[in-house]
Amino acid sequence: MPAQHWPAPVAAAPVAATVALPGSKSVTNRALLLAALADGPGLVRQALRSRDADLMVAALQALGAGFEAVRESAAGVDWRVTPGPIVAGAQIDVGLAGTVMRFVPPVAALADGQVRFDGDAHARKRPMGPILDALRALGATVDNDALPFTIRGPLSGGEVTIDASGSSQFVSGLMLAAARFEKGVTIRHDGPPVPSQPHILMTVQMLRDAGVHVDDGEPDVWRVAPGPIAARETTVEPDLSNAAPFLAAAMVAGGSVSIPGWPLSTTQPGDALRRLLAEMGATVELTPTGTLTPTGTLTPTGTLTLTGTGAFNGIDADLRDESELAPTIAALAALAATPSRLRGIAHIRGHETNRLEALVTEINRLGGDAEETEDGLIVRPRALHGGVFHSYADHRMATAGAVIGLAVAGVEVENIATTGKTLPEFTRMWGEMLRGEVR
Numbered sequence: 001m002p003a004q005h006w007p008a009p010v011a012a013a014p015v016a017a018t019v020a021l022p023g024s025k026s027v028t029n030r031a032l033l034l035a036a037l038a039d040g041p042g043l044v045r046q047a048l049r050s051r052d053a054d055l056m057v058a059a060l061q062a063l064g065a066g067f068e069a070v071r072e073s074a075a076g077v078d079w080r081v082t083p084g085p086i087v088a089g090a091q092i093d094v095g096l097a098g099t100v101m102r103f104v105p106p107v108a109a110l111a112d113g114q115v116r117f118d119g120d121a122h123a124r125k126r127p128m129g130p131i132l133d134a135l136r137a138l139g140a141t142v143d144n145d146a147l148p149f150t151i152r153g154p155l156s157g158g159e160v161t162i163d164a165s166g167s168s169q170f171v172s173g174l175m176l177a178a179a180r181f182e183k184g185v186t187i188r189h190d191g192p193p194v195p196s197q198p199h200i201l202m203t204v205q206m207l208r209d210a211g212v213h214v215d216d217g218e219p220d221v222w223r224v225a226p227g228p229i230a231a232r233e234t235t236v237e238p239d240l241s242n243a244a245p246f247l248a249a250a251m252v253a254g255g256s257v258s259i260p261g262w263p264l265s266t267t268q269p270g271d272a273l274r275r276l277l278a279e280m281g282a283t284v285e286l287t288p289t290g291t292l293t294p295t296g297t298l299t300p301t302g303t304l305t306l307t308g309t310g311a312f313n314g315i316d317a318d319l320r321d322e323s324e325l326a327p328t329i330a331a332l333a334a335l336a337a338t339p340s341r342l343r344g345i346a347h348i349r350g351h352e353t354n355r356l357e358a359l360v361t362e363i364n365r366l367g368g369d370a371e372e373t374e375d376g377l378i379v380r381p382r383a384l385h386g387g388v389f390h391s392y393a394d395h396r397m398a399t400a401g402a403v404i405g406l407a408v409a410g411v412e413v414e415n416i417a418t419t420g421k422t423l424p425e426f427t428r429m430w431g432e433m434l435r436g437e438v439r
């Protein structure tokens with residue numbers, strides 16, 4: 001067996017576990033970027049430590065910001081961030097991180113000079129055209145339409161029309177740096193619906209929390225006024241999308257999984273797990289508890305507990321707004337008692353891998369019955385057998401394989417280490433969950 005193949009553990013008994021999740025990738029990378037562009041030093045508490053977050057820190061450092069890890073614990077790292085003038089000359093590695101490849105170029109375009117970007121082999125296939133065209137329209141020079149590319153700033157900002165149907169990150173990326181553009185930005189979307197709206201709202205809210213004026217009152221138009229980004233202290237929420245495989249485990253194995261620190265109000269799309277998994281037959285309860293932050297304030301959070309029986313139904317769901325959850329939902333669909341249809345997710349062909357193709361290939365390789373549609377998947381119940389589940393360097397494919405492996409003996413996940421993109425401790429946490437250990 002090649003060293004990288006991870007024998008996915010079968011659940012021998014119902015689970016009974018509490019799983020503390022590290023910080024949200026999406027909140028961490030926005031908070032770090034806003035701190036690097038702020039009008040003074042700030043603090044980002046309980047930030048995620050993972051490949052995507054490390055790449056964001058390295059990119060912002062290369063552009064002139066200072067980062068000091070003032071505290072590290074199981075809950076994450078507290079970063080003291082010291083903004084500096086955005087400097088040219090850097091070579092930035094985006095890895096396979098959508099948040100780095102789409103959020104950092106608008107920052108680099110503030111520099112007076114060239115910044116070069118490249119990433120993993122698959123990153124070169126991820127869509128970049130609309131945001132690079134937008135940066136050109138706003139005053140920067142860009143020498144390619146995909147990675148690798150070189151940007152030459154500075155830009156002045158202004159009005160731009162883009163087709164953001166391929167990724168909400170085009171809109172978020174332009175907005176995050178826009179307060180620092182001389183003219184701010186007005187972005188108009190023209191095209192099929194923009195996916196992942198909660199992530200756009202996350203951007204708008206985090207900008208507003210930093211004192212930036214954002215007008216999103218008109219559908220598909222976002223206006224960010226020029227002005228300072230306030231230096232602040234923020235605490236990152238747990239990553240609710242990374243709750244997906246652990247909650248799914250209680251559905252597949254039966255038993256309960258609890259996640260503490262679940263925000264009672266959040267822009268994270270992972271919050272939709274409560275609705276989606278209940279619709280598939282789980283019992284989901286969010287019990288308000290409150291969490292004491294390091295600064296002594298009580299934040300409105302709860303403990304989310306999902307209880308399952310090992311048997312559940314398929315689902316007919318439009319996942320356009322929470323497309324990050326599609327791999328886990330597809331894994332559950334492959335184990336469900338009734339057929340599923342997942343819709344609204346054509347754009348996930350441009351995620352870490354072509355997720356529609358990858359899910360169909362891997363589910364069917366194990367004997368399943370999955371089919372690609374124009375904008376999603378149909379998955380019908382069929383008995384599965386063991387085999388290698390390929391991850392395509394996609395963290396959520398790897399965890400989808402782990403979910404299937406709970407119920408199917410002999411599943412081996414290829415390159416489980418790719419979970420390090422957002423959850424480096426995945427295999428340890430998975431083992432602890434199955435053993436019922438509480439951390």
Ligand SMILES: O=C(O)C1=C[C@@H](OP(=O)(O)O)[C@@H](O)[C@H](O)C1
Pocket residue numbers: 025026027098099166167168169172195196199200323324347
């Ligand atoms: O802004 C963000 O943090 C994200 C936006 C979404 O991207 P898409 O709109 O490309 O789906 C999501 O899938 C990704 O995991 C994170």
Ligand SMILES: C=C(OP(=O)(O)O)C(=O)O
Pocket residue numbers: 096097098099324351352396
């Ligand atoms: C699509 C995802 O990531 P990225 O931020 O690289 O787009 C994801 O995490 O599911």
